[in-house]
Amino acid sequence: MALSEPAEAFDAGTFAQFAIELHDAPGVDETLETVVQFAIQAANCTHAGVALATRGGRAEIGATTDPVVDTLYRFQIETDEGPMLTALSGETITVPDVATDERWPRWQSAAADAGIGSALHVPMTVSDRTTGVLSLYSTEPKAFTVDDEAIAHILARHASVAVATARNEESMAQAVDARKLVGQAMGILMERFDITGDQAFAVLRRYSQDTNTKLRDVAQQLVETRKLPH
Structure with a gap:
């Protein structure tokens, strides 16, 4: 027009x-x-x-x-x-x-x-x-x-x-994406250290709190680098 x-x-x-x-x-x-x-x-x-x-x-x-x-x-x-x-x-x-x-x-x-x-x-x-x-x-x-x-x-x-x-x-899309990343990160920790899902989530949460980093970002770093934040 x-x-x-x-x-x-x-x-x-x-x-x-x-x-x-x-x-x-x-x-x-x-x-x-x-x-x-x-x-x-x-x-x-x-x-x-x-x-x-x-x-x-x-x-x-x-x-x-x-x-x-x-x-x-x-x-x-x-x-x-x-x-x-x-x-x-x-x-x-x-x-x-x-x-x-x-x-x-x-x-x-x-x-x-x-x-x-x-x-x-x-x-x-x-x-x-x-x-x-x-x-x-x-x-x-x-x-x-x-x-x-x-x-x-x-x-x-x-x-x-x-x-x-x-x-x-x-x-909502970001929330779904975050859940997927956390799930993938938990799977990596469970396989690497032979721990349960609850224990893997506790590890991610502790790293999130200790490094003042969002749980999603901790999970993403682990998925991408196979390493947890220092």
């Missing part, structure tokens, strides 16, 4: 297709890439990005359409200032005109230098918890209409659920 296509052209069927593409994305990275690419098509923006909230409360870059967004995200994370970070508190932030909006002075200067005229940041929430922010940028001031904001909120809702699902699936 052309970038100049009006927002009215994006009907329920278009968003249904978006939901299908999100569902078919194989992982978190691919899900985020689908979100930002669709945002470029669906909303009246020049650039788009998604920032994610970490468990430590900081923001991390999820996906961007180009280096401009990446630079603005990094600037905000490093300076702890900017509309994206404010939106992580759960509030939709609109910057109609970068040149006249002085709420974040350092970010204002950086955004103006990057050629940004206006910005829109919409929280991504799951169960009343903000998990990220969808950011839309335009080189023109006052670029975002009420329709654009409504589209951004729909995208953010779809994205928040899709990212949460992808993260959960990745966590």
Whole structure:
């Protein structure tokens, strides 16, 4: 779809297709890439990005359409200032005109230098918890209409659920992988030292505790090198 296509052209069927593409994305990275690419098509923006909230409360870059967004995200994370970070508190932030909006002075200067005229940041929430922010940028001031904001909120809702699902699936896959590695490592120890499964697991756990290393990493090292950590 052309970038100049009006927002009215994006009907329920278009968003249904978006939901299908999100569902078919194989992982978190691919899900985020689908979100930002669709945002470029669906909303009246020049650039788009998604920032994610970490468990430590900081923001991390999820996906961007180009280096401009990446630079603005990094600037905000490093300076702890900017509309994206404010939106992580759960509030939709609109910057109609970068040149006249002085709420974040350092970010204002950086955004103006990057050629940004206006910005829109919409929280991504799951169960009343903000998990990220969808950011839309335009080189023109006052670029975002009420329709654009409504589209951004729909995208953010779809994205928040899709990212949460992808993260959960990745966590489950990692857990299965970890169990397989631990099982393989236990088998190596049982064969090498003629010990039981409980004893082999106890050895792995002791090495994990003594070396302050995750049990999965201890198991992986043993499987790969046939040696336990020093």
